[in-house]
Structure formats: structure tokens, C-alpha cells
Amino acid sequence: MAAVRLEKVRKVYPNGHVALKEASFEIADGELLVLVGPSGCGKTTLLRMIAGLESITGGTMTIGDRVVNDVAPKDRDIAMVFQNYALYPHMTVRENLGFGLRLRGVAKDEIARRVADAAAMLGLEERLDHRPAALSGGQRQRVALGRAMVRDPAVFLLDEPLSNLDAKLRLSTRVEIARIHRRVGATMVYVTHDQIEAMTLGQRIVVLNGGEIQQLDTPMKLYEKPANLFVAGFLGSPAMNLFHGTLRREDGLRLVMKDGAIDLGTDSAALAAYVDSPIIVGLRPEDLLTVADHAGLDERLRAxxxxxxxxxxxxxxxxxxxxxxxxxxxxxQSAVAAGSDVGLGFRPGRLHFFDPATTARIPVEG
Structure with a gap:
């Protein structure tokens, strides 16, 4: 396995479109790193640049100790799993798994050993003599994963491998990928637009938008301390609640909106510069609590x-x-009914604050 390092990597197409602005980060040896973001954010472009399928406009890409900017894809020691399974329909599972090794001239007994090991790990032993048409979608994706595994590459690249599966298969295959990573200890780069996949699979996550890295951190740090409004809104389902208003100091801080006001129940030196100015306050759905279900909680708004x-x-x-x-x-067990009004409260320490001009998080901890 190998680490992957990007130093100010850029991608600009001939028409001037900037697909990836300067990206600098390192994927540790054996790490499962997820690239996540909406369609067109640059995540697949970045993955293809690591694979060598897209040229690098600027910066340096390193796999292991070797700069690979001008190295052909076949010489990068990577294996890629695509959204579509790309299996050979006329070949059996056994033949699909071993095909790449045969092309490389690997000995037959070594191919047989690697195929058997991959099949055992992926639960495909009883399917080795079946063709892809006889397999379920989840089994076909496992064959695609196995075909990459038998090569024992330095880096695995997975481009939205679960997007063609139904909800139940997505869950089971996602768990299988996590198990494979733990067993093999492989360096993996996983692309998805699904924030649930990103949060559950990634040891660290790179959040991209508009070709620019918004934040890189562990799943829970991204969730608990989003760097800006985009990350706050993108990660989490349902999305974070956002209140737009003016911050006032009236026996404590209050958020004054056009048709209402909320006593925030907190104060911080970091917020002093925003008093009498616009501000955005965020609150996760699980932190917006019904007063009736939480004894001793003060009602701060009625919705x-x-x-x-x-x-x-x-x-x-x-x-x-x-x-x-x-x-x-x-x-x-909550008895709240549609059409009713409900009293709501929150723990002040669970509030998130954002600058409306820059959209950046305002650090108020401590």
C-alpha cells in the first residue's frame, strides 16, 4: 500500500473551466478517505487525476515516493472500481476476477490463489462458475471489488460504486466495503455524493464544492464543527436549521428576525463584533427540542x-x-400533531454561528 500526496493540484480545461482549484492534502497509507460533494463539484475529476485518466494542469501528485504527474495509468499501481460494474458478460465470476492478472502474465497457480482468497473474503465462493447475468446487483459489485483486490494495488479508487444499487443493497455493500478495508488495510479513495455514505465509511472526508476544498476532517468533527454554511447544510440529514437575523444584546444575546426573536441564552467574546449586525444561527434537528418532551427545558420559540x-x-x-x-x-413517543403549535427549546452550547458575508463559522467555543 502507499500514501497519496497532493500539493497545489489544479485542473483547468482548455475552455477555461476550472474543475479543481489548488488542492493540497495527504491520504495516509492504509486510510479510507472519502471525497464528497454535489454533482459538478470536482470529486470525480480529482479521482481521475489520481488514476491518471485526467491530466494535471498544475501542482504535484505523489503516490508512495514517486511523483506521478506524467506516469501512465497502467504504471501507477492503482485499481479502480467504477459506478457501472464493467464485467465481461461472457466470462464467469472466476474468469472476471482473474482476467487482469492473466493479462499481466501472472502464473496460473498464483491467479487461482488470489481469486480464491478474494472470493472467500467477498462471499462469492458459490458463484465462481456463474456469469454476471445470474448475479444480483450487489454480487456484481462485489465481483468488481474483487477484481480490484486480486491485483493487490498500492491504491484503490472507488467512483460512486453503490449508486446503481437499491437502498437495502447499498447498506449491505457499504458495510462490506468497510469490512474489506479493515481486513486488507488498503489505501482507498472513495467518491460519493451521498453524505450518509461519506459519514459512515470515511476515516476522513474531503468536502468539495465548486472545485474547491471546503473542509477536510473526521466525520464527527465535520458534523460538530462545520467550517462554513455549505458544509453545515450538506452534511446531516435532515439538514441544519438556519435562522437569519440581527444579533442584539438585551439582557443577553437575542436573535431578532423580521417576524420574531429568539433568546439565545449564551454570550461570547467572539460574538461581540456581531452585535447589532446580521448573523446566521444554526441548530441541528436533534438539538431543536420540544419542551413537552424535555422536562426543565426553557421555551425559546413557538413554531x-x-x-x-x-x-x-x-x-x-x-x-x-x-x-x-x-x-x-x-x-x-411524541404526541405532536400536524396543525398544532409547539414550544421549542435548545441547549445554548449546541448553537452554531456563521458570518453572513463570508459564510465562515464563527468559533465561540470556550
Whole structure:
């Protein structure tokens, strides 16, 4: 396995479109790093640049101890798993798994050993003599993963490998990929637009938007301390609630909006510069609590419940307050009904603050 290092890597197409602005970070040897962001953010372009399928306009790309800017894809010691399985329909699973090794002239007994090991790890032993048409979508994706595994590459590159699977298969295959990573200890770069996949799979996550890295950190640090409004809104389902208003100091800090005001119950030297100025306050749905379900919690606002969404182990309350749409995640025992008004509160330490001009997080910790 090998580490991958990017130093001010850029991609600009001949028409002037900047697909990737300067990207500098390192993927540790044996790490599973996820590239996540909306369509067109540059994540697949970046993956293809690591693979050598896209040229590098500027900067330096290193795999292991070797600069690979001008190294052909076949000489980079990488294996790529695509969104479509790209299996040979006339070949059996065994033949698909070993095909790349045969092209490289690997001995037959070594091919047989590697194929058997991969099949055992992926639960494909009983499918080795079947053709792809006889396999489920999840089994075909496991064959595609196995074909990459048998090569024992320095780096695995996975480009939205689960997007063609249904919800149940996505979950089971996602777990399988995590297990494979733990067993093999491989360096993996995984591209997805699905923030749930990113949060559950990645040891670290690179959040991209508009060809620019917004933040790189562990899943929970991204969730707990998003660097800006984009990260705050992109990671988390349902998305973070955002209140737009003016910060006032009236026996403590208050957020004053056009049709309402909220006592924030907190103060911080970091917020002093924003008093009497616009500010954005964020609150995760699980931190926007119903007063009726939490004894001793102060009511800080009263919202109108428009839609109640029970999803089994929890309920989402879709509400409106001062013209803003809000979502609260409440216990399944909650008796809140659509059309009613509900008192809401929060722990002040769970609030997030953002500068409306720069969209950057305002650090208020401590």
C-alpha cells in the first residue's frame, strides 16, 4: 500500500473551466478517505487525476515516493472500481476476477490463489462458475471489488460504486466495503455524493464544492464543527436549521428576525463584533427540542407544525417559524400533531454561528 500526496493540484480545461482549484492534502497509507460533494463539484475529476485518466494542469501528485504527474495509468499501481460494474458478460465470476492478472502474465497457480482468497473474503465462493447475468446487483459489485483486490494495488479508487444499487443493497455493500478495508488495510479513495455514505465509511472526508476544498476532517468533527454554511447544510440529514437575523444584546444575546426573536441564552467574546449586525444561527434537528418532551427545558420559540413524518425509531416535525422552515427530530413517543403549535427549546452550547458575508463559522467555543 502507499500514501497519496497532493500539493497545489489544479485542473483547468482548455475552455477555461476550472474543475479543481489548488488542492493540497495527504491520504495516509492504509486510510479510507472519502471525497464528497454535489454533482459538478470536482470529486470525480480529482479521482481521475489520481488514476491518471485526467491530466494535471498544475501542482504535484505523489503516490508512495514517486511523483506521478506524467506516469501512465497502467504504471501507477492503482485499481479502480467504477459506478457501472464493467464485467465481461461472457466470462464467469472466476474468469472476471482473474482476467487482469492473466493479462499481466501472472502464473496460473498464483491467479487461482488470489481469486480464491478474494472470493472467500467477498462471499462469492458459490458463484465462481456463474456469469454476471445470474448475479444480483450487489454480487456484481462485489465481483468488481474483487477484481480490484486480486491485483493487490498500492491504491484503490472507488467512483460512486453503490449508486446503481437499491437502498437495502447499498447498506449491505457499504458495510462490506468497510469490512474489506479493515481486513486488507488498503489505501482507498472513495467518491460519493451521498453524505450518509461519506459519514459512515470515511476515516476522513474531503468536502468539495465548486472545485474547491471546503473542509477536510473526521466525520464527527465535520458534523460538530462545520467550517462554513455549505458544509453545515450538506452534511446531516435532515439538514441544519438556519435562522437569519440581527444579533442584539438585551439582557443577553437575542436573535431578532423580521417576524420574531429568539433568546439565545449564551454570550461570547467572539460574538461581540456581531452585535447589532446580521448573523446566521444554526441548530441541528436533534438539538431543536420540544419542551413537552424535555422536562426543565426553557421555551425559546413557538413554531407551527405543518407535517409530521414518522420513520419508525424517530419522528421528523416539519415546522415554520418567522417565515423560516424548521425540522426537529423527536422521539417516536411524541404526541405532536400536524396543525398544532409547539414550544421549542435548545441547549445554548449546541448553537452554531456563521458570518453572513463570508459564510465562515464563527468559533465561540470556550
Amino acid at each position: 407551527h407544525v405543518e407535517v409530521v413524518e414518522p420513520v419508525g425509531n424517530e419522528i421528523f416535525l416539519n415546522m415554520r417559524y418567522a417565515g423560516d422552515e424548521l425540522v426537529s427530530r423527536v422521539p417516536p
